Amino acid sequence: MSRTTIFRVDVQWGDCDPADIVFFPNFQRWIDAASLDFFHQCGLPRWRELEATRGIIGTPMLEINTRFYKSATYGDHLEVHTTIERWDRKVFVQYHRVVRDKTLLCDGRATRAFVQRVDGRLQAMEIPADIKAMCS
Amino acid sequence: MSRTTIFRVDVQWGDCDPADIVFFPNFQRWIDAASLDFFHQCGLPRWRELEATRGIIGTPMLEINTRFYKSATYGDHLEVHTTIERWDRKVFVQYHRVVRDKTLLCDGRATRAFVQRVDGRLQAMEIPADIKAMCS
Amino acid sequence: MSRTTIFRVDVQWGDCDPADIVFFPNFQRWIDAASLDFFHQCGLPRWRELEATRGIIGTPMLEINTRFYKSATYGDHLEVHTTIERWDRKVFVQYHRVVRDKTLLCDGRATRAFVQRVDGRLQAMEIPADIKAMCS
Amino acid sequence: MSRTTIFRVDVQWGDCDPADIVFFPNFQRWIDAASLDFFHQCGLPRWRELEATRGIIGTPMLEINTRFYKSATYGDHLEVHTTIERWDRKVFVQYHRVVRDKTLLCDGRATRAFVQRVDGRLQAMEIPADIKAMCS
Numbered sequence: 001m002s003r004t005t006i007f008r009v010d011v012q013w014g015d016c017d018p019a020d021i022v023f024f025p026n027f028q029r030w031i032d033a034a035s036l037d038f039f040h041q042c043g044l045p046r047w048r049e050l051e052a053t054r055g056i057i058g059t060p061m062l063e064i065n066t067r068f069y070k071s072a073t074y075g076d077h078l079e080v081h082t083t084i085e086r087w088d089r090k091v092f093v094q095y096h097r098v099v100r101d102k103t104l105l106c107d108g109r110a111t112r113a114f115v116q117r118v119d120g121r122l123q124a125m126e127i128p129a130d131i132k133a134m135c136s
Numbered sequence: 137m138s139r140t141t142i143f144r145v146d147v148q149w150g151d152c153d154p155a156d157i158v159f160f161p162n163f164q165r166w167i168d169a170a171s172l173d174f175f176h177q178c179g180l181p182r183w184r185e186l187e188a189t190r191g192i193i194g195t196p197m198l199e200i201n202t203r204f205y206k207s208a209t210y211g212d213h214l215e216v217h218t219t220i221e222r223w224d225r226k227v228f229v230q231y232h233r234v235v236r237d238k239t240l241l242c243d244g245r246a247t248r249a250f251v252q253r254v255d256g257r258l259q260a261m262e263i264p265a266d267i268k269a270m271c272s
Numbered sequence: 273m274s275r276t277t278i279f280r281v282d283v284q285w286g287d288c289d290p291a292d293i294v295f296f297p298n299f300q301r302w303i304d305a306a307s308l309d310f311f312h313q314c315g316l317p318r319w320r321e322l323e324a325t326r327g328i329i330g331t332p333m334l335e336i337n338t339r340f341y342k343s344a345t346y347g348d349h350l351e352v353h354t355t356i357e358r359w360d361r362k363v364f365v366q367y368h369r370v371v372r373d374k375t376l377l378c379d380g381r382a383t384r385a386f387v388q389r390v391d392g393r394l395q396a397m398e399i400p401a402d403i404k405a406m407c408s
Numbered sequence: 409m410s411r412t413t414i415f416r417v418d419v420q421w422g423d424c425d426p427a428d429i430v431f432f433p434n435f436q437r438w439i440d441a442a443s444l445d446f447f448h449q450c451g452l453p454r455w456r457e458l459e460a461t462r463g464i465i466g467t468p469m470l471e472i473n474t475r476f477y478k479s480a481t482y483g484d485h486l487e488v489h490t491t492i493e494r495w496d497r498k499v500f501v502q503y504h505r506v507v508r509d510k511t512l513l514c515d516g517r518a519t520r521a522f523v524q525r526v527d528g529r530l531q532a533m534e535i536p537a538d539i540k541a542m543c544s
Contacts (some may be wrong), residue, residue: 009157012301012304012305012308013305013308013319013330013425013426013431014301014304014305014425014431014433015307015426016426017422017424017425017426018184018421018424018425018426018428018481019193019194019196019258019484020320020426021196021258023165023168023421023422024164024168024196024197024200024421025161025165025168026161028161028164028283029161029286032159032160032161032284032285032286033284033286035284036284036285042447046346046347047154047285047346048154048292057155058155058285060155060157060160060204060207061160061204062203062204063201063202063203063204064160064201064202065199065200065201065202066199066200066201066202067198067199068196068197068198068199071196071258073426074318074319074320074426089261096147099234101170122155122157143508147442148437148441148444149289149290149440149441149455149466150297150440150441151284152289152290152294153286153288153289153290154285154288154289154290154292154345154346156290156456159285159286161286165420165422166378168420168421168422169420169421171421172420172421182482182483183421183482194421207373209290210290210454210455211454232509236460282503290455290456291465291466291468291530293468293530295437295440296436296440296468296469296472297433297434297436297437297440300432300433300436301431301433302431304431304433318428320426329427330427332427332429332432332476333432333476334471334475334476335473335474335475335476336432336474337471337472337473337474338468338471338472338473338474339471340468340470340471341471343468343530389516394427394429394479
């Protein structure tokens with residue numbers, strides 16, 4: 001069974017729109033923060049260290065499928081539960097569940113790659129075995 | 137062949153992250169703006185008028201699948217091309233293509249519903265025939 | 273001596289710009305969240321309750337002076353220290369200090385008013401004595 | 409009389425908060441975009457070119473005083489009028505007026521510096537004479 005981390009979010013007034021609910025791109029913002037937090041909780045250093053030591057710039061998003069089941073509003077306390085569902089040679093799939101109490105509000109399945117800069121352009125690299133081991 | 141609208145975006149410095157590329161939730165923000173702009177270009181009034189006259193609050197996102205093919209950065213001029221791919225009884229699917237010149241950067245297929253407030257809660261309604269006619 | 277509250281912020285990757293530092297409007301976003309958090313820590317209910325019971329919509333910003341002394345970046349843990357410096361009849365001045373460890377990064381002096389909706393327009397009201405008492 | 413540029417903003421649904429008005433940090437986001445647009449309209453290249461050719465990273469914000477006179481909402485078409493009010497040796501003051509039709513909604517007086525990276529840290533530099541000449 002794969003490792004799961006929890007990232008906490010307190011929904012703010014400014015995260016909500018005139019319908020009084022969270023403007024949906026903010027869920028993606030929190031999913032992005034949860035993705036990075038997952039790697040830190042697994043023991044990886046900040047991107048700026050990984051760039052200096054190993055040339056890894058980050059894990060840009062390649063595809064994300066997000067479903068919204070229930071809305072959230074300011075004052076809500078949310079948790080983003082994150083795990084890695086699948087590792088391929090160059091990409092991995094992270095699964096994020098945004099919950100309030102025990103209720104699932106939104107989930108997202110995100111495909112990302114570790115990238116380095118080659119001749120000025122971002123390029124996907126083979127997933128390093130040690131990183132995979134730390135995060136499984 | 138269904139109607140397609142174009143929504144223009146000039147990428148700003150503040151839309152980009154430390155990797156020097158657009159932080160991906162901003163693509164979702166622009167897709168949301170393009171979705172609403174589509175309805176205005178088709179002749180629908182603002183949500184606040186639709187709420188006053190017909191109780192329609194907006195078209196919250198139910199599911200969005202977004203794929204990122206190439207990155208964008210500040211100074212880029214983008215276009216979001218939007219069309220409605222499918223109408224069901226209570227939901228519709230909008231398809232958004234974000235392009236720079238002729239290059240596809242990102243696309244998103246979004247399922248939404250027209251909602252009204254019933255007993256304080258947002259609830260999907262049958263898609264009004266006149267709105268469907270205006271937007272096809 | 274006036275009451276001071278602390279609001280915590282973990283700086284995220286997406287809060288930073290291509291210069292690798294926090295994009296400054298995000299400081300304003302956190303100052304706004306700290307302003308509201310101040311009132312909750314003092315015992316005020318959410319705006320939606322205050323609107324229902326007393327017609328108070330919120331405390332829109334009238335003027336803010338923000339100074340930036342040092343930059344912050346992703347991975348930083350910040351605190352926003354908030355107090356009310358002055359109460360006038362219809363406006364109050366909140367003072368926010370954003371610190372990392374013991375270092376002041378940014379501060380903001382913000383003038384706001386409690387508003388209600390009168391004939392569809394937001395209008396400043398006299399500051400209720402009980403609210404002033406709770407927050408001093 | 410100093411040069412003035414105009415930067416246009418169409419207010420989006422997602423820029424507004426539950427009070428149905430623009431969430432104020434978004435005004436700061438537009439002021440930042442207008443600041444950079446001013447330099448481009450005056451003939452300066454993008455930051456990434458200025459960094460490559462002259463080591464200039466950007467013009468971080470040092471202080472901004474913003475006053476809000478009237479609110480804006482989605483569907484509004486705004487203009488940010490930008491000029492440089494004062495040039496000192498190492499800092500300059502930009503003045504931004506956000507207007508809708510002929511009505512002033514918000515203005516901001518912003519102190520910034522051109523910076524370069526010295527030993528990994530951002531440091532203000534003397535304002536280059538040619539840049540000052542282009543922008544006056």
